[in-house]
Each structure stands twice: as structure tokens, then as C-alpha cells.
Amino acid sequence: MWFFLIGIAIGVIVWKFVIIPKQENSNGSSKAKKPLTHTVKRDTIKETLTxxxxxxxxxKITPRFQSSGLISWIGVKEGDFVKKYQLIATLDQKEQKKNLEKYLNTYLDTRWDFEQEKDEYRQPAQKYWGLTWDQRNEIDRALEQAQFDLNNAVLDVELKDILLKYTTLTSPINGIVTKVAAPVAGVYATATQAEFEVINxxxxxxxxxxxxxxxxxxxxxxxxxxxxxxxxxxxxxxxxxxxxxxxxxxxxxxxxxxxxxxxxxxxxxxxxxxxxxxxxxxxxxEKPDVLSIPLSFLKTEKDKKYVTKLTGTKKEKMYVETGIESDTAVEITGGLAEGDVIYD
Missing domain, CATH: 2.40.30.170 (Efflux pump adaptor protein, beta barrel domain)
Incomplete structure (x- = not known):
């Protein structure tokens, strides 16, 4: 009885660990040995570049103030859409307005001085022709100097007006506000600290x-x-x-x-x-209606390209000439004909 049971156990072990693995290996090797084939045909092939x-x-612009100052108003936040020339923010204008008013007064004072110089020098010079050349040159220099002073006064007013305009910041393009470096008004900021970003x-x-x-x-x-x-x-x-x-x-x-x-x-x-x-x-x-094969079927040997071709019942190495390639296929320009069967 014991010999019978031991025999059955040995048979089960042999079946499980010897016979079954051999069958599986036999089946797997037969599947692995089965070659892939492809029939050469005409197709459209593209050479692409990715x-x-x-x-x-x-x-994409970064508007910022031209000078430092106290930010008095901010009219946008991140994500807002702004139109071209729309006002974004302003600096405090009190100081700039006072400076402009001061230089306007200076301009008026210089203007009156200029008119006075003309009255004192030009009219007598025209009335009395007995003046010497030195006296005439002195009059001309005095009038030119007065003109220069007046011109400088005008330039000072224009410069202060420009600085006043610099206290307002606008967007030069349509776009979305993607950055607000100083989102809160009432703080002092330099030109680089108070910058915005707008992207169209x-x-x-x-x-x-x-x-x-x-x-x-x-x-x-x-x-x-x-x-x-x-x-x-x-x-x-x-x-x-x-x-x-x-x-x-x-x-x-x-x-x-x-x-x-x-x-x-x-x-x-x-x-x-x-x-x-x-x-x-x-x-x-792109080439339409050309002979092509999958790239995986193409092999290389000493800088020569070949495929394995079925001739009758035999497989033989066939050297081929190729043209353009795509990611998956290659053009065949010589060595194969339509309908030929090749092996991987």
C-alpha cells in the first residue's frame, strides 16, 4: 500500500515539474521561431521632422514707472484684460504739480525780463543811429542772453510737464495682466518695484x-x-x-x-x-505610389542594406537600395519588386 502511494506521488511530481515545462518550452519555442513576413507593396511614404x-x-511687455514715488492708485489686478492705452496705475502727483507750477512762474518772470530787455536795448538802437559797433554788439549780446534764458525757462516747464505725465502708467497694447508687482496703493516704490506685465x-x-x-x-x-x-x-x-x-x-x-x-x-x-x-x-x-517596406525588415551589413527574401521555397539575402524614410517605413528603389515576400 505504501509503495503504491509513493509511486503515485513520484508520478505527479514528474508530470508537474518535468513533462509540463517541456511542453510549455516546446510551444513557446515554436511560437518564437515563427517568422514575421511582409509582402512588398506600393504606398505613400513621408519623410517628417518633429x-x-x-x-x-x-x-509681451513690462510697463513700469520712469521714476520712484508714492503709488496713489492701482486700477488692475492679475487676470484683468486691458485695452490699448488704458490707465493702469498712478503715482502721487502733488509734488510734480507744484514743481510744474513753480517753473511756470519762473517762465513768466523770465518772459517779462526778456520783454524788458527788448524795450531797453532794441528801440534805442533803432532810434539813434550814432551808436558805435561795440555798443551795437553789446546790445545784441544782451538780447541773445535774454533769449537763451527764456528758452531755458520754456524747456524747464516742458520737462516738468513730462515728469508729471510719467506719474501715470498706461498699457501700450491690448492684453491680459499677468503680473502686478505692487498690488497695494499707498506705498513708496522704486521704478523696478512697481512694474506690471501685460501679454496679448x-x-x-x-x-x-x-x-x-x-x-x-x-x-x-x-x-x-x-x-x-x-x-x-x-x-x-x-x-x-x-x-x-x-x-x-x-x-x-x-x-x-x-x-x-x-x-x-x-x-x-x-x-x-x-x-x-x-x-x-x-x-x-512626400512620395506617393512607391515601393516601401517596414523599417524593422531592413538590415545592415558593412554599410550595405539587405532584406531576407523568399525565393521559391528558399530564403536568401537580398541587397536593396533605399530612398526616403519615415518613422516606420522606408522607400525601396532597387532590389525588390511589388509582391515579393520578405522575412523579419
């Missing part, structure tokens, strides 16, 4: 930085398909607007900025934002 980039804006969402463009080998393949008005990382299921068609002539400074490699514009609408203002990244794909070359 470059990563990010969104930027053509109209209608001037968005997709910025690329191709290197010197890639930029030569691009041309103005070339079409590009953009896929943003934020919207991977959406494709946006854009057009190359500008290709920089000089490399972009501050980069470690030699790269050139390429600007791509795309259709914008009201939804774009909230959908697309500065700094969003994505990929732009260009079709460099």
Missing part, C-alpha cells in the same frame, strides 16, 4: 529651436502639425511665420528660433497659455 517647442507671445493672447505663437542641421529643412510658410502636451488628442495646423537669421543667444548649442502661428479664437485666450509645450511635425518630403 521638433519640440513651447508657446510664447509676440506682444492674440499674438501667441509656437516657438521652436531647431539646430543648424534641422533649420535648413524648414522654409517660410511651411505647414506644421502641432500636438500640445496638454491636449494630446488634438491636432493644430500652423504655418511657419519666421525663421531667425542668427542663432538664439543664451543657448548651449547653435539653435535658431522658428515661429509658428496658428488660428486663434475667443476660446484660445483661456485654452492656450504661455509656456505650454508640445511637438511640431513637418512633412519634409
Amino acid at each position: 521638433i519640440s517647442g513651447e508657446l510664447d507671445a509676440e506682444e 493672447p492674440d499674438s501667441l505663437y509656437f516657438s521652436l529651436l531647431p539646430d543648424q542641421t534641422e533649420v535648413t529643412k524648414l522654409t517660410s510658410s511651411m505647414s506644421a502639425q502641432i500636438i500640445f502636451d496638454s491636449y494630446p488628442d488634438e491636432k493644430v495646423i500652423g504655418t511657419v511665420q519666421n525663421i531667425a537669421f542668427i542663432p538664439k543667444s543664451g543657448e548651449t548649442n547653435t539653435v535658431y528660433e522658428v515661429k509658428i502661428v496658428y488660428p486663434l479664437n475667443d476660446e484660445s485666450h483661456t485654452k492656450y497659455r504661455i509656456g505650454m509645450t508640445g511637438d511640431a511635425t513637418f512633412t519634409i518630403l
